[in-house]
Amino acid sequence: MSAVRVNIGGWVTERLGLDRLRAKYLGKPFPVHSTFFLGEIALFCFVVLVGTGMYLALFYEPSAASITGGAGPMPLAYASIVAIDATPFGALVRRMHHWAAQLMIASIVLHLMRIYFTASYKKPRELNWILGLVLLGATIGASFAGYLLPYDQFSVTATAIGYGIARSVPWVGPALADYGFAGAFPSPSSVPRFFAYHVVWAPLALSGLIALHLVILLKQKHTEPAAARAVRAPADAHLIEGVPLWPQQASLMAVLMLVVIAVTAVLSAFLPVHPSAFYGPPQPITPEVKPDWYLLWVYGALRLIPGGLSFRFLGATIGSEAIGAMLVPGILALVIVLVPWLDRGKSSLYFAESPTASPRRLAFGLAVVTLFLALSLAGFGAELGLSVPVLWVITLAAPLLVWWGSYLLSGGRRGAGA
Amino acid sequence: MDRRRFADWSLKVGIGAAIASAIPGVLTLRGKARSAATDAVAPGDRLVFALGQNAGQPVTRGSFSQNEAVLAYPEGKSDNHENLVLVAKLDPAELGPPLVRVEGADGVVAYSAICTHLGCTVRFSEEPMDAAPFPHIHCPCHSALFDPRHGGLVLGGPAPRPLPQLPVRLNDKGEVVVTAGFTSTVGVKA
Numbered sequence: 001m002s003a004v005r006v007n008i009g010g011w012v013t014e015r016l017g018l019d020r021l022r023a024k025y026l027g028k029p030f031p032v033h034s035t036f037f038l039g040e041i042a043l044f045c046f047v048v049l050v051g052t053g054m055y056l057a058l059f060y061e062p063s064a065a066s067i068t069g070g071a072g073p074m075p076l077a078y079a080s081i082v083a084i085d086a087t088p089f090g091a092l093v094r095r096m097h098h099w100a101a102q103l104m105i106a107s108i109v110l111h112l113m114r115i116y117f118t119a120s121y122k123k124p125r126e127l128n129w130i131l132g133l134v135l136l137g138a139t140i141g142a143s144f145a146g147y148l149l150p151y152d153q154f155s156v157t158a159t160a161i162g163y164g165i166a167r168s169v170p171w172v173g174p175a176l177a178d179y180g181f182a183g184a185f186p187s188p189s190s191v192p193r194f195f196a197y198h199v200v201w202a203p204l205a206l207s208g209l210i211a212l213h214l215v216i217l218l219k220q221k222h223t224e225p226a227a228a229r230a231v232r233a234p235a236d237a238h239l240i241e242g243v244p245l246w247p248q249q250a251s252l253m254a255v256l257m258l259v260v261i262a263v264t265a266v267l268s269a270f271l272p273v274h275p276s277a278f279y280g281p282p283q284p285i286t287p288e289v290k291p292d293w294y295l296l297w298v299y300g301a302l303r304l305i306p307g308g309l310s311f312r313f314l315g316a317t318i319g320s321e322a323i324g325a326m327l328v329p330g331i332l333a334l335v336i337v338l339v340p341w342l343d344r345g346k347s348s349l350y351f352a353e354s355p356t357a358s359p360r361r362l363a364f365g366l367a368v369v370t371l372f373l374a375l376s377l378a379g380f381g382a383e384l385g386l387s388v389p390v391l392w393v394i395t396l397a398a399p400l401l402v403w404w405g406s407y408l409l410s411g412g413r414r415g416a417g418a
Numbered sequence: 419m420d421r422r423r424f425a426d427w428s429l430k431v432g433i434g435a436a437i438a439s440a441i442p443g444v445l446t447l448r449g450k451a452r453s454a455a456t457d458a459v460a461p462g463d464r465l466v467f468a469l470g471q472n473a474g475q476p477v478t479r480g481s482f483s484q485n486e487a488v489l490a491y492p493e494g495k496s497d498n499h500e501n502l503v504l505v506a507k508l509d510p511a512e513l514g515p516p517l518v519r520v521e522g523a524d525g526v527v528a529y530s531a532i533c534t535h536l537g538c539t540v541r542f543s544e545e546p547m548d549a550a551p552f553p554h555i556h557c558p559c560h561s562a563l564f565d566p567r568h569g570g571l572v573l574g575g576p577a578p579r580p581l582p583q584l585p586v587r588l589n590d591k592g593e594v595v596v597t598a599g600f601t602s603t604v605g606v607k608a
Contacts, residue, residue, distance in 0.1 A: 157538065161559060164536030164606040175448070183449025186499055193449075284468050284489055284502050284531070286539040288558045302536070303560045307577040319578040321535050321606065382561065388574075 022246075028218075029242035030249040033225040033352075035118075037256055038111035043210065044260040045104035050203060052097040059084050062195035064151060064188040074281040077151035077191055081276045095268035101143050102273070103264065105294045108136045116339065116365050118352035120223045126340040128216045133337055135209050140294060142202035148194040150274065154289055156186055156282040159194070165325040170316035186282070223352040237350050290379060300378030301328045304391060336368070359412030367403035374398045458599070459501050459584065463492035465528065465594040468502060479524065479592035482507050485553050487542030487566075489531055492596060500604045503584050504531040505594055506542055506566050508553065516569035516580075520587045520597050528584040528594070529570050532605045533557040535577040540564065550574060555581065569601075579607065 013019060030036075061080040066073045084090040112132060115121055121129040148159040163185035166177035178184065182193040221240060228241060243249050279287070291299050302324035310319040318327065335342075345358055355362055377384075378391040386394075419427075465477045468489040472481075477490050487506035495501050510525040517527065531539050538559035543552060550556070550573040555564040562577035564570045570581030582600040589595045 157559075161536045161538065164538075167606040168536070178448045181449070182447070184499070187450060189449050284499075284539055285541075286558050299560070302576055305576050307535070307562065307572045307575060307579070310578060319607075320576045321578060324576065325536075 026244065026246040028245045029240045030245060031222050031224040031228070031240060031242040032252075035114045036222070036225075037252075038107050038114055040253060040256055041107040041260055042104050042111060044257040045100045045107060045264070046206065046210065047257065048100040048261060048264055049097060049104065052093050052100065053199065053203070055093050056084065056097060057199055059087070059090070060149065060195075062149070062192050064186075064191045075151045075191075077149060078276065078281045081150040081152070085277060092265070092268050095271075095273050096264050098273040099264050099267045099271075101139075101146070102292065103260070105136070105139055105143065108132075108139060109294070112136065113365070113369070117355040117362065118223070118226065119343070119345065119348065119358065119361060120352050121340045122343065122345070122347035123340070124220055124347075124349070125223075128213060128220070129340055130337060131209060131213050131216065133333070135206070135213060137333075138202065138206055138209060142198060142206060143292070143294075145194050145197040145202055148190065149198060150276040151191060151282065152276040152279040153282050153287055154274070154276075154279040157286050157289055158291065159190070160185055164321065168319060168321040169326055170313065170318055170322060173322075221350075223348075224350060226352050226354045226357070229351040240350070293376070296379045297372045297375035298325055298329055300375040300381075300391075300395075301325070303381065304375070304378050304388060304395065306388070332368075332371075356410045359407050359410040362410050363403045363407035363412065366406045367399040370402040371395070371399040457495045457498040457501070459492045459495060459503075459596055460599070461597055463495065463596040465490040465503065465505055465586065465596065466493045466496075468496065476593045477505055478594070479526075479588055484509060484525070489539070490528070490594070500530070500532060502531040502539065503528045504540060504542060504555065504566075505586070506553070506555075508567055512567050514568050516571070517567065518569070518583055518585045518598075518601060520585045522587040523585075524588055526586060526588060526594055527566055528586045528596075529555065529564070529566060529581040530584065530600055530604045533559065533562055533577060534579050534581060534606065535560055535562045535575075537606050540581065542566070 059080060061076045063076040065076050067076050067079055081094070084094055115129065115132070144158075144162060147162075148155045159181075163177050163181050166180055167173045169176055181187075182189040222242075224240060224242070229237075232239075232241075243252070290296065302321065305320045305324040305328075307320050309323060310317055312318070343358075343361060345361070374395040378395060381388065381391050467473050467475050467477060467481075468491050474493075476493070477488055482488055482505075484507050487504050490503050490505050491501050492503075505526060505528045508525045508527060510523075513519065513525070513527070529540075533540050535557060536559060538557050540555050540557045540562070543550070543554045543556055550563045550565070553566060554573060555566050555570070556562065557575070557577070560576050562575035563573040564577065564581045565573050569583055572578075572580055579602070582602040582604050584596060584600050585598045586594050587597050
């Protein structure tokens, strides 16, 4: 009697027609460059966030109801966070969740800069440029919703400022703030609301947007490194050179994902982030806090705009808080969204460009980066002993100087580009 | 009406009805109104400590010395965050307009503790700053500065309007009692 051989893989393959799928996609070429991994790092951070978040949600209690803990009355949400920190590896998982969020935003920003400086936003990739910016916004929104959940002193302060910003929006502010924050903040109903945002709405939206981002990438094909153009015959420009999805690209991705998990774990093991027990349960007083690094520029803008600055527009008063938190970030965001249409340079369908190929693009990009850094610096004016007028000068002069310097240095005067 | 048009209209009416039926659910998202009239501060309310071991106890003449301040709520109305006030004792000779002077206040003044910029809790200055003479009120969030001697006027920083004043006086037991409502809207004004 011969042994019965069970071929499960073959059985599934036959029924789902996987052969055709493999033939079509497993050999798909992935152009390789070290900067092409930034978006993947963001994706793997999201995976870490979902994994750690699913674990934390098993213990977290989304309620601001007061309970009597060991150290007096405290909100249930805060007490559950302190309890998570006290369980084996609980604090580590919570820190990993925080660190992965920081790293996700950082890698999205670097990814965005890579796309910009290599002009990979050009036609036909405008859609994914905008989608990527929406993803950045949604990620920051998801982080902001998560700020409140520990319901400690820091959380409530940060969210209260968010509520104030929402209220300052012209025309619809109060309604917008009350709809978004479930009534006047702080109120107990804000906790289940933000829990839902953070745990259901944001991850679903992010998953969908990420999927769309990747499908569009798949459809439009990835750009090749600028260097590839020099060694390719013009007739072969449309061919894509890269490693196949299986097994090379898949192995690279697997290694990268493990590295992301390892880095997050090591950071979390040694560097505390958001120590809720240190901040303590919410109190009526406001502590001296600064926002996370990715919102420092808004914070800096809010400190720079003097209270006397306001104007009336279509029946609404646009005050200093709306200028600092809405108008300035709104204009900056709009300029970045419109980049594919502001750049009149010829589009390169297959190749990324060298950052120095267009002095105008390089200078503009560096100037915008400098503006963000200068506004962030303004958030540290008191610590650095810089007065508001000095910070204004830095904020206005530094981007212009950087623009001028990089334009000249990259050959802008010789009319070499864009 | 032919079958195709009937199907078309059925679909449109169905979608419209579905959207219309969602409106009450969406309106519910707004939550509670900003401040309920029942727990708004009212004349005659005593101010009680908001924090510390004396929380809930009346703030009195002896609670602070000159150029000191405490956070307080109108008694029994601490659930309404907008009722949080900063009560300070200042030199009566230094006070000036547009401060609302109350007979028998003896240099005690009260302001909304909610910053008019973005709603953080303001602090009474602990030390002099370059930008503002002592005493002043400052906000730890974005460095708004207010003048407690002159009706909470903006001395510097990003606050768009003065801190609302809460007129108070001392009663015969030396307790701080509210004599009128806030002089302007509390918190961030749209």
